[in-house]
Amino acid sequence: DAGVIQSxxxxxxxxxQEVTLRCKPISGHDYLFWxxxxxxxxxxxxxxxxxxxxxxxxGMPEDRFSAKMPNASFxxxxxxxxxxxxxxxxxxxxxxxxxxxxxxxxxxxxxxxxV
Amino acid sequence: xxxxxxxxxPFNVPEGxxxxxxxxxxxxxxxxxxxxxxxxxxxxxxxxSVYSSGNEDGRFTAQLNRASQYISLLIRxxxxxxxxxxxxxxxxxxxxxxxxxxxxKGTKLSVKP
Numbered sequence: 001d002a003g004v005i006q007s008x009x010x011x012x013x014x015x016x017q018e019v020t021l022r023c024k025p026i027s028g029h030d031y032l033f034w035x036x037x038x039x040x041x042x043x044x045x046x047x048x049x050x051x052x053x054x055x056x057x058x059g060m061p062e063d064r065f066s067a068k069m070p071n072a073s074f075x076x077x078x079x080x081x082x083x084x085x086x087x088x089x090x091x092x093x094x095x096x097x098x099x100x101x102x103x104x105x106x107x108x109x110x111x112x113x114x115v
Numbered sequence: 116x117x118x119x120x121x122x123x124x125p126f127n128v129p130e131g132x133x134x135x136x137x138x139x140x141x142x143x144x145x146x147x148x149x150x151x152x153x154x155x156x157x158x159x160x161x162x163x164s165v166y167s168s169g170n171e172d173g174r175f176t177a178q179l180n181r182a183s184q185y186i187s188l189l190i191r192x193x194x195x196x197x198x199x200x201x202x203x204x205x206x207x208x209x210x211x212x213x214x215x216x217x218x219x220k221g222t223k224l225s226v227k228p
Contacts (some may be wrong), residue, residue: 033216042220043159043202056215091158095216102206103149104216106158 006107018080021110025094034077035091082114121219136222137201138186147206150188152199161166
């Protein structure tokens with residue numbers, strides 16, 4: 001298995017532009033997570049899905065952020081309009097939710113810089 | 116109070132030293148616990164799960180104290196390759212979901228020759 005695949009790996013964009021981050025989870029995993037990591041705040045859970053349905057989006061910072069999971073093999077995180085404070089590494093992770101100790105597997109992340 | 120709290124470090128130790136990291140969590144209903152490792156500019160990866168009875172994996176020992184809501188990780192005979200950030204992770208129970216993983220900010224370890 002190729003693992004969790006994220007694209008792009010790096011994104012530099014100007015303030016006000018729309019940014020779309022993409023994620024392909026591990027086949028068969030029923031949970032998908034979007035995290036944001038900064039030096040100041042560490043790794044923050046933004047939203048997670050179970051069987052393509054958003055379960056908890058309380059971590060989404062504001063209405064500029066939206067996430068979708070149209071099918072089991074694809075998810076997007078969109079920021080519109082982007083702002084410099086959105087600069088961070090965005091990780092997607094997936095897990096098999098059965099059992100007592102689900103391990104989350106992370107993608108390599110998208111490093112976003114908004115200038 | 117943050118849901119998962121860790122000493123950020125950095126811990127600077129010589130090779131061969133024993134080092135311990137601590138973590139506290141605030142949600143008493145938390146179901147399961149983990150330690151993840153993150154190398155510089157890489158993604159987090161699972162190091163080990165933490166079981167109620169304590170568990171060991173080679174040089175690594177994890178302990179859980181539910182009464183005190185406290186998790187620890189002990190690394191014995193530390194190696195240069197152990198240098199990384201160690202993230203305490205709690206599976207928060209909410210609405211029956213078991214997939215809500217909450218990460219601490221991590222403790223940075225630097226092992227020196």
